[in-house]
Amino acid sequence: MTRPPTEVTPPKATSFQLSIGWHLGIAFGVVAVLAIMANVIVEHGESIIKTITVSRPANVIDAQSLAVVADAEQLRAALNAITPAIRARIQLDKPETNLLVTQAQARLSQQLAAYVNPRSQDATVGKLKASITEFKNSGDDLITLTEKRKRISLEYSAHIEAMNERMKRSLDSAFKLFGRVMARQSLIRLSNQLDEIRRRFSELQTAPLDDRIAMDALIASEEAFNQSLQSNRKSLSHSEGAAWVNAMDSDFAQIVTLPAMLTDIRIQLRSAETRFNRLDLATHKLLAESQRQLLVPHNPHTSADETLSANPITTESTTEVPAIPPAEELKTQAQPSPELSGQTPTTTITTTERTHHQRTLIAWLSVMTVLLVLLLCIRTVRSVFIPVRGLLRGIEKVKAGETLPPLPRGTIKELNNLVNAFNSMSDELIAARKTMMDSQQQLELKVIERTRELQELAEHDPLTSLPNRRQLFSLLESSLADAERSKHLVGIFFLDIDNFKNINDSMDHTYGDRVLVEIAHRLRESIAAAGFAARLGGDEFIIILNNASNHHEIVAFGQRVLQSFSHAIKVDQRELMVSVSIGASIYPEHGSAPDTLLKAADAAAYHAKALGRSQLLMFTPDLLEVAANRFAIEQGLRRALHANEFELVFQPELNAETLEVDVVEALIRWRMPDGRIATPDEFLAIAEESGLIIDISDWVLHKVIETAAQWHHGPWPAARIAVNVSPRQLMDERFVGRVDVLLREFRLPPDCIEIELTENVLQTGPATLAALLRLRKLGIAIALDDFGSGYSSLASLEELPLTRIKLDRSLIASIDSNERSWAIARAIIGLCHGLGIQLTAEGIERTEQFAMLASCKAMHLQGYLFSKPLHHDEVLAALPTLSHAARQALQNIILTTTRSNVVEMTTESSRSSVKGYRT
Numbered sequence: 001m002t003r004p005p006t007e008v009t010p011p012k013a014t015s016f017q018l019s020i021g022w023h024l025g026i027a028f029g030v031v032a033v034l035a036i037m038a039n040v041i042v043e044h045g046e047s048i049i050k051t052i053t054v055s056r057p058a059n060v061i062d063a064q065s066l067a068v069v070a071d072a073e074q075l076r077a078a079l080n081a082i083t084p085a086i087r088a089r090i091q092l093d094k095p096e097t098n099l100l101v102t103q104a105q106a107r108l109s110q111q112l113a114a115y116v117n118p119r120s121q122d123a124t125v126g127k128l129k130a131s132i133t134e135f136k137n138s139g140d141d142l143i144t145l146t147e148k149r150k151r152i153s154l155e156y157s158a159h160i161e162a163m164n165e166r167m168k169r170s171l172d173s174a175f176k177l178f179g180r181v182m183a184r185q186s187l188i189r190l191s192n193q194l195d196e197i198r199r200r201f202s203e204l205q206t207a208p209l210d211d212r213i214a215m216d217a218l219i220a221s222e223e224a225f226n227q228s229l230q231s232n233r234k235s236l237s238h239s240e241g242a243a244w245v246n247a248m249d250s251d252f253a254q255i256v257t258l259p260a261m262l263t264d265i266r267i268q269l270r271s272a273e274t275r276f277n278r279l280d281l282a283t284h285k286l287l288a289e290s291q292r293q294l295l296v297p298h299n300p301h302t303s304a305d306e307t308l309s310a311n312p313i314t315t316e317s318t319t320e321v322p323a324i325p326p327a328e329e330l331k332t333q334a335q336p337s338p339e340l341s342g343q344t345p346t347t348t349i350t351t352t353e354r355t356h357h358q359r360t361l362i363a364w365l366s367v368m369t370v371l372l373v374l375l376l377c378i379r380t381v382r383s384v385f386i387p388v389r390g391l392l393r394g395i396e397k398v399k400a401g402e403t404l405p406p407l408p409r410g411t412i413k414e415l416n417n418l419v420n421a422f423n424s425m426s427d428e429l430i431a432a433r434k435t436m437m438d439s440q441q442q443l444e445l446k447v448i449e450r451t452r453e454l455q456e457l458a459e460h461d462p463l464t465s466l467p468n469r470r471q472l473f474s475l476l477e478s479s480l481a482d483a484e485r486s487k488h489l490v491g492i493f494f495l496d497i498d499n500f501k502n503i504n505d506s507m508d509h510t511y512g513d514r515v516l517v518e519i520a521h522r523l524r525e526s527i528a529a530a531g532f533a534a535r536l537g538g539d540e541f542i543i544i545l546n547n548a549s550n551h552h553e554i555v556a557f558g559q560r561v562l563q564s565f566s567h568a569i570k571v572d573q574r575e576l577m578v579s580v581s582i583g584a585s586i587y588p589e590h591g592s593a594p595d596t597l598l599k600a601a602d603a604a605a606y607h608a609k610a611l612g613r614s615q616l617l618m619f620t621p622d623l624l625e626v627a628a629n630r631f632a633i634e635q636g637l638r639r640a641l642h643a644n645e646f647e648l649v650f651q652p653e654l655n656a657e658t659l660e661v662d663v664v665e666a667l668i669r670w671r672m673p674d675g676r677i678a679t680p681d682e683f684l685a686i687a688e689e690s691g692l693i694i695d696i697s698d699w700v701l702h703k704v705i706e707t708a709a710q711w712h713h714g715p716w717p718a719a720r721i722a723v724n725v726s727p728r729q730l731m732d733e734r735f736v737g738r739v740d741v742l743l744r745e746f747r748l749p750p751d752c753i754e755i756e757l758t759e760n761v762l763q764t765g766p767a768t769l770a771a772l773l774r775l776r777k778l779g780i781a782i783a784l785d786d787f788g789s790g791y792s793s794l795a796s797l798e799e800l801p802l803t804r805i806k807l808d809r810s811l812i813a814s815i816d817s818n819e820r821s822w823a824i825a826r827a828i829i830g831l832c833h834g835l836g837i838q839l840t841a842e843g844i845e846r847t848e849q850f851a852m853l854a855s856c857k858a859m860h861l862q863g864y865l866f867s868k869p870l871h872h873d874e875v876l877a878a879l880p881t882l883s884h885a886a887r888q889a890l891q892n893i894i895l896t897t898t899r900s901n902v903v904e905m906t907t908e909s910s911r912s913s914v915k916g917y918r919t
Contacts, residue, residue: 030372037365068294071115076287078104078111079132083280086139090146101143105136124290131286135279142276145269152265153205156258159251160198166247167191170240186232193225197255204259218259226252391422398429461535463513464520472534472542476594479531479546480587490587491531491545491554493561494601495523498579498613500539515576518569526564530557542598551586558584558616565614579614581605590619603627633683634690636672641695645671648703649869650721652882653840653860656853659886661879663754663840663860665722666704667869668696688726697729702742707872708753709746715876722754722783730757731767736774743778750779754804759786769800776801783840787828797835805832809843809863816848829856851893865889 085104089097112132119125171187200218207214229236229248237245406423459471467475476492483490497519504512516539523533523541531545543561548554562582568575583604585591590600600619606627608617640646650664670678687693704723711719729735743750755775772782783804797805807828815822825841832839841853844863853861867882 026376030376031369065295067118068291071111071118072287072291075108075111075115076284078108079135079280079283079287082108082136082139086142086276089143093147093150101139105139108132108136119294122290122293124286124293128283128286128290131279131283135276135283138272138276138279142269142272145265145272149262149265149269152258152262156201156255156262157198159255159258160194160201163248163251164191164194164198166244167194170244186228186235190225190228190232193221193228196221197225201259204262215259215263222252222256387416387419391418394422394426398426464517464535466520466523466541467532467534469534469536472536473594475532475534476544476597479544480592480594483547483587486547488546489548489550489554489589490597491543491548491557492585492587492597492601493543493545493558494583494585494598494605495541495543495561496581496605496609497539498581498609503576503578511571514571515569515578518571519578522564522569523561526561542601548586554584554586555616555618558582562614562616581608581613582616583608583619584616585619600624630686633686634692637670637683637687637690637692637696640670640672641692641699645673646696646699647671647871648700648707649871650875651862651869652867652875652878653722653862654866654882654886656856656859656861659890660883662718663720663722664875665756665862666700666707666724668700669869688728691728693726693728694732697726698738701725701739705739705742705746705748705753709748711876712748712752716879720752720754722756724756724758724785727758727768730771733767733771736771736778739775739780740778751781754781754783756783756785756806759784772801776803783838786842797831797837802837804838804840806840806842812841812843812849812853812863815852816846822852829859833858847889847893850889851897854890854893 082101082104085097085100089101091097112129116125116129167187167190171191197218200214200221204214204218229245229252233245406426459467459474461468479490482488500512500515503515516535519541520533520535523543527533527543527545531543534542534544536542545554545557548557562580565578565580568577570576583601583606585597585600585604587597591597600623603623603626604617604619607623608615611617647669648666649669650666652661653663653665654660655662668680668684670683672678684693687696700723704721708719708721711717725735739753742748743753757772775782781803782801783806784800784802785806786808787805805828807825811821811825811828813821815825829839838858838860839856840860840862842862844850844853844861844865846865849863850861850865853859866886867878870878
């Protein structure tokens with residue numbers, strides 16, 4: 001915690017301040033005044049002038065110098081023109097550049113002859129001639145090597161392009177000719193490797209000469225290409241021809257040798273370019289040296305030593321060696337003035353001497369100037385450095401969070417403004433830090449409070465305030481640990497609300513949430529201090545009973561909880577009856593781990609709901625086995641959908657009048673991985689609960705329409721297949737559209753498909769009726785299966801758009817042995833005939849049943865007496881056999897019936913005769 005800031009008094013402002021601009025202006029003004037004084041003294045002081053006269057024959061010397069300079073300038077211009085001409089020729093090989101080089105070389109030769117021939121006796125001129133000749137030759141060598149390098153690069157590229165064009169033609173033909181498709185992959189690989197060689201060669205051309213990586217990469221790409229070419233030589237010779245392979249070998253042999261040659265040429269080219277540049281510089285130096293030698297003044301009558309001795313120069317004089325004058329100046333000097341004609345020209349050198357007094361005065365002024373400037377600099381630096389250093393210290397203290405006293409002011413206006421701004425900022429920072437500390441304390445308090453709230457949310461259900469799943473496991477583990485120490489029992493109850501989905505659907509989810517809150521309140525009242533309740537999620541709750549003495553106490557507690565829901569609960573001024581199904585497990589009898597006990601209670605609750613709801617069921621090991629088997633079947637169904645393990649079989653239905661097969665019913669079978677065939681009774685209920693029935697039914701529908709289309713467009717045009725549809729599938733609003741799409745896809749008439757509904761479809765409401773009406777509008781027949789065994793009623797025959805009724809096998813099973821069953825069956829048959837609804841009798845397994853139903857009109861017969869379900873490839877072959885067997889069975893029935901009637905009539909006649917005789 002930072003201590004609160006102390007009140008400090010800001011320093012008083014000085015009365016007068018100068019800006020840094022004024023400081024620097026005064027310093028420079030003083031320096032300027034001293035400089036002006038020194039100049040005045042120099043200008044008005046006395047001078048001592050000495051004149052030295054040197055006589056020389058100016059006309060002769062100046063004329064020679066003029067000629068030397070003129071020729072030298074022409075030669076230098078020619079030398080300067082040769083280098084850019086050669087550079088242009090190296091960069092671009094065109095007639096213009098060649099002409100440029102030729103003209104430059106001719107001009108150089110011409111100017112060299114003009115400069116050398118009059119002065120051939122001079123040794124320096126001879127060296128210059130040899131150097132220029134060597135320079136011209138080095139330029140020719142540079143052009144020759146450049147051309148050779150370009151020729152090698154073009155030759156390499158030509159071979160590469162020839163190989164690439166050859167492979168391109170082969171690839172194009174490989175796509176067109178079926179017989180050469182096998183060579184396509186090797187050609188593509190060779191083409192890619194050839195592109196790699198081209199890219200590596202381009203990198204080599206621009207890489208430094210000492211870069212071995214580019215050369216090694218090119219060699220590696222060439223070796224890879226050659227290896228691929230040789231490894232595929234046989235297949236390429238077969239597909240492309242031996243001439244093609246030989247041409248590739250020839251081109252490859254040429255390109256292998258060229259990179260090394262190119263590298264050698266590049267080395268020679270670099271050496272030639274270095275030699276060219278060196279000769280260019282050396283030639284210019286020799287030209288300048290030759291020009292200086294030729295311009296040295298000389299007198300045939302007086303030597304240089306004599307001239308210097310005749311014209312001595314005093315120690316006070318200063319002498320300057322003149323540079324080589326330009327040609328125009330030499331021309332002017334070479335022309336004698338009219339006044340000096342006939343006289344010998346002279347050269348005058350003038351020097352100036354200052355007195356001792358002047359030197360002393362200038363020295364003192366210089367010293368004073370330096371001292372004054374030094375003092376001004378020191379004062380200015382101090383006036384800037386001290387406040388800046390104070391600011392830096394203050395910044396460090398502010399960064400460290402320390403309280404900072406106001407910084408002292410200086411003598412510079414701008415720095416004082418900066419100090420004032422910094423002091424204000426420091427005060428604001430101190431105030432802001434205090435405010436931040438107060439806010440931080442408040443924030444810490446809020447974080448603590450929020451953490452507590454989040455902890456509460458993390459451990460409790462936000463809707464019911466009961467412990468959630470996470471807290472449940474923690475509390476359950478604590479209860480089990482206490483029970484282990486005290487040797488008591490713990491009861492775990494899994495509670496599931498019956499038909500809670502109907503509450504959400506009929507009311508709304510908000511009302512359902514209020515129902516859950518009320519149920520949680522009732523659970524708290526039922527449990528009291530005996531244990532605790534928790535919510536797993538949705539409509540599932542867990543109740544834990546601690547410290548139970550025996551099983552009877554646990555069962556009695558569960559019954560009390562179950563009875564607590566026998567009274568209506570009140571939600572939003574509305575009374576609502578809610579029942580629950582409870583499964584119970586006991587620690588340590590049914591397990592010692594929390595997840596094991598919860599799993600056992602869950603299995604018991606699931607079985608309690610299956611037995612009729614609103615029940616308490618204690619866990620037994622066989623329930624877990626049933627749950628495990630159910631889970632295994634569910635997982636197997638998911639696998640079967642992806643592994644295509646389902647298959648269809650078809651059971652024929654015979655027309656009672658024609659004894660022909662008009663319809664076959666599609667039945668699903670599951671061929672399990674162990675080879676066993678599972679019937680629908682084993683897995684359809686689980687598929688319905690898990691929601692997999694949608695995918696399974698869609699697969700069946702697609703397979704049925706596909707099979708019907710094969711028969712309709714092939715050997716059986718009158719084929720019709722009946723397929724069962726689940727209630728969940730029928731309630732899907734996309735179902736009718738899916739049927740329409742499949743019929744159009746397979747070009748199948750709608751009357752080739754018949755939809756069969758189970759009786760529980762009657763409980764699904766108006767949505768089902770709307771879907772059936774849409775199916776009838778498409779022209780699809782609709783049959784009600786298992787009529788008379790469950791929820792079916794006579795009102796459904798009027799409400800639903802049915803075209804067929806299928807009598808359940810439970811009605812047909814006893815028609816030949818029970819008069820009541822036969823009477824019910826006849827009544828239903830007559831009712832359907834009266835309503836114009838077709839009828840199918842299922843489960844015909846005995847001849848007697850066939851005999852009783854054979855006389856009924858507009859009826860179909862189905863059962864094992866005629867045929868068991870057949871596989872797809874058995875149906876067409878079995879149709880004639882089934883019809884023949886049915887006719888044979890009917891003839892046997894008629895014959896048997898006739899014989900029975902004859903015997904009965906004969907017996908009756910005999911009885912009548914005996915009676916008459918006795919009479």
